[in-house]
Amino acid sequence: xxRRRPWTWPLLALVLFSLAAWLMLRGEPExxxxxxxxxxxxxxxxRAEDFERMEARRTWAAPDWDGGVPVPGSExxxxxxxxxxxxxxxxxxxxxxxxxNALRHSPAGELMVDCFSQRTRGRGVEAMxxxxxxxxxxxxxxxxxxxxxxxxxxxxxxxxxxxxxxSHSVKGYGEHGQLYRPGQDGLVVLEDGGTELQGVTLGxxxxxxxxxxxxxxxxxxxxxRLEGRARAEQSVLSEDMAYGELYGTLGAKEVAExxxxxxPELRELFLKGADRVVLHMDATGDVGLLAEVQxxxxxxxxxxxxxxxxxxxxxxxxxxxxxxxxxAELLELARVNPNGSGNFNLELAVPLEMLKRKMAFCQPPADxxxxxxxxxxxxxxxxxxx
Amino acid sequence: xxxxxxxxxxxxxxxxxKWFLLLGVVLTLGxxxxxxxxxxxxxxxxxxxxxxxGKSMGHGIMSVDVALRPLYQAVxxxxxxxxxxxxxxxxxxxxxxMLSPGRIEQLLSLPVxxxxxxxxxxxxxxxxxxxxxxxxxxxxxxxxxxxxxxWTWRPVVAAMLSMLGFSxxxxxxxxxxxxLRSASVSAVAGGMVFICGVWAxxxxxxxxxxxxxxxxxxxLAVTSVMPRLSTLAIAAADFAGxxxxxxxxxxxxxxxxxxxxxxxxxxxxxxxxxxxx
Numbered sequence: 001x002x003r004r005r006p007w008t009w010p011l012l013a014l015v016l017f018s019l020a021a022w023l024m025l026r027g028e029p030e031x032x033x034x035x036x037x038x039x040x041x042x043x044x045x046x047r048a049e050d051f052e053r054m055e056a057r058r059t060w061a062a063p064d065w066d067g068g069v070p071v072p073g074s075e076x077x078x079x080x081x082x083x084x085x086x087x088x089x090x091x092x093x094x095x096x097x098x099x100x101n102a103l104r105h106s107p108a109g110e111l112m113v114d115c116f117s118q119r120t121r122g123r124g125v126e127a128m129x130x131x132x133x134x135x136x137x138x139x140x141x142x143x144x145x146x147x148x149x150x151x152x153x154x155x156x157x158x159x160x161x162x163x164x165x166x167s168h169s170v171k172g173y174g175e176h177g178q179l180y181r182p183g184q185d186g187l188v189v190l191e192d193g194g195t196e197l198q199g200v201t202l203g204x205x206x207x208x209x210x211x212x213x214x215x216x217x218x219x220x221x222x223x224x225r226l227e228g229r230a231r232a233e234q235s236v237l238s239e240d241m242a243y244g245e246l247y248g249t250l251g252a253k254e255v256a257e258x259x260x261x262x263x264p265e266l267r268e269l270f271l272k273g274a275d276r277v278v279l280h281m282d283a284t285g286d287v288g289l290l291a292e293v294q295x296x297x298x299x300x301x302x303x304x305x306x307x308x309x310x311x312x313x314x315x316x317x318x319x320x321x322x323x324x325x326x327x328a329e330l331l332e333l334a335r336v337n338p339n340g341s342g343n344f345n346l347e348l349a350v351p352l353e354m355l356k357r358k359m360a361f362c363q364p365p366a367d368x369x370x371x372x373x374x375x376x377x378x379x380x381x382x383x384x385x386x
Numbered sequence: 387x388x389x390x391x392x393x394x395x396x397x398x399x400x401x402x403x404k405w406f407l408l409l410g411v412v413l414t415l416g417x418x419x420x421x422x423x424x425x426x427x428x429x430x431x432x433x434x435x436x437x438x439x440g441k442s443m444g445h446g447i448m449s450v451d452v453a454l455r456p457l458y459q460a461v462x463x464x465x466x467x468x469x470x471x472x473x474x475x476x477x478x479x480x481x482x483x484m485l486s487p488g489r490i491e492q493l494l495s496l497p498v499x500x501x502x503x504x505x506x507x508x509x510x511x512x513x514x515x516x517x518x519x520x521x522x523x524x525x526x527x528x529x530x531x532x533x534x535x536x537w538t539w540r541p542v543v544a545a546m547l548s549m550l551g552f553s554x555x556x557x558x559x560x561x562x563x564x565x566l567r568s569a570s571v572s573a574v575a576g577g578m579v580f581i582c583g584v585w586a587x588x589x590x591x592x593x594x595x596x597x598x599x600x601x602x603x604x605x606l607a608v609t610s611v612m613p614r615l616s617t618l619a620i621a622a623a624d625f626a627g628x629x630x631x632x633x634x635x636x637x638x639x640x641x642x643x644x645x646x647x648x649x650x651x652x653x654x655x656x657x658x659x660x661x662x663x
Binding site: 008009019020023024310316331 | 446447611641650656659
């Protein structure tokens with residue numbers, strides 16, 4: 001038997017060890033990537049910074065009233081958050097609060113602001129400021145919306161009330177409130193010469209709060225609750241819900257509208273078992289959304305949880321089969337978590353990377369010029385050339 | 387073909403050992419226990435409830451394959467690390483036994499080349515490791531597939547990756563036995579490669595915790611050439627669970643570990659061919 005040269009095997013070993021080391025060192029610094037799921041925070045409870053924010057928002061002490069006049073020195077020792085005091089949410093109603101300022105400074109918010117800026121060629125905010133008198137990216141703190149109105153809080157001293165007053169009738173209401181009704185107390189002259197009574201009412205409270213309501217009565221009710229003239233029943237939008245970058249409550253009927261039309265039995269079960277859905281969204285990193293379906297803890301709700309989980313699973317399989325990878329990825333991160341009290345949470349997560357991919361359309365074409373200098377006098381940005 | 391005959395001979399020898407009988411019994415008992423104690427409620431492809439030994443496992447309602455992901459990952463880790471530790475202990479004396487006086491002379495008198503003898507032994511041990519890993523992973527896949535209707539082949543491939551990891555360890559054990567014919571020394575060598583291989587996967591995380599200077603540089607130098615066993619284990623677990631593989635250079639690591647095993651085997655062959663018996 002012919003023997004190999006004595007150096008063949010050691011040489012081969014040396015070459016292979018070197019190759020192995022090269023292969024394993026190759027790309028080593030970026031070998032480990034962060035797991036997507038680890039980064040998503042689902043807002044299941046308030047964090048320390050949420051409590052601090054709640055505390056900082058308790059700025060208003062409503063006085064007692066006597067014959068339509070505030071009693072001096074009667075301010076309540078318990079301070080409240082004026083926005084939450086003002087939002088009218090009866091049982092079964094819906095209201096959502098957006099922490100606009102926090103959202104704007106979140107990674108997802110930055111993406112959206114950048115997108116808006118690119119789409120408007122750097123002048124969108126300027127145009128809005130020219131029209132509204134305030135910079136929506138700096139001066140707006142929160143926006144609350146419900147079925148028949150909305151409230152905005154923040155640094156609203158520069159809101160163009162003078163301009164509004166030229167087309168609205170203005171009247172004071174309460175200690176710090178003012179109401180603006182279109183035309184002559186809501187009577188608006190139409191272009192054809194006819195008239196129309198419009199209920200929509202714009203209101204302000206100090207320079208902190210601007211609101212719009214469908215009727216004058218609703219607008220007055222907002223100011224009554226705010227200034228302590230009406231000790232309203234406990235709102236379903238309470239302070240302990242005020243965490244995350246978006247929070248609120250949706251009535252079961254409103255949510256049922258979003259359930260698949262081809263699953264009427266699911267809608268029926270949902271309406272039987274659910275009272276409302278409490279929403280929380282966290283956007284401090286990736287976007288995490290929690291929808292807590294609350295009800296009396298009936299069997300119907302348990303069945304809804306199972307059906308919803310199954311619907312998500314089926315939708316994910318379908319998305320995968322149809323090659324819709326992003327939707328499949330989103331649905332993969334969705335969870336239905338029953339809790340001990342018979343309610344259940346629906347948890348959704350949107351990775352920031354996915355948002356970035358979705359926002360790719362914001363990137364202007366290479367030949368698009370940059371910011372174009374000052375706005376036209378009317379503040380309207382001309383449409384981009386075709 | 388001679389190589390495979392040697393490997394088959396080793397498998398026959400392994401079958402007569404109590405260690406491997408015990409391994410088979412333990413794996414079978416584990417699978418049977420899991421099969422009898424695990425109750426899964428599946429609704430339209432979503433895992434709605436899980437009971438283990440009658441106790442409810444509080445997890446959300448989600449797609450079966452997503453819900454089973456951590457389980458497949460855990461099985462992959464168990465097979466990788468558990469299988470490797472068992473392999474180090476259970477296979478440590480194959481090479482010393484083959485090299486024992488009287489036996490080696492008899493083997494060398496047969497029409498078989500030395501490298502064939504060594505490679506056959508190596509492949510035999512790998513076949514042993516692979517069959518145990520496939521039995522464990524395949525058993526879990528079949529069990530959960532029957533219970534949930536969700537079938538996946540990925541844990542089986544992950545089991546093959548655990549065999550690949552063990553190949554680097556066993557190549558070193560085999561080579562060590564050729565320098566010093568001792569089962570315990572062979573096991574210690576395997577254990578050293580195992581530990582260094584785990585460290586090597588986390589070397590860039592560990593190094594900053596060490597004092598700057600010679601110790602850190604030495605650590606980085608030694609671990610730079612060691613097989614990245616922990617990296618391979620993470621990648622295998624991710625793969626088993628159909629999760630996105632968090633190791634970016636996965637193919638490179640797989641190729642690197644395989645090449646490392648071949649390199650260690652080459653040293654063994656060189657030693658075997660140059661040694662007089």
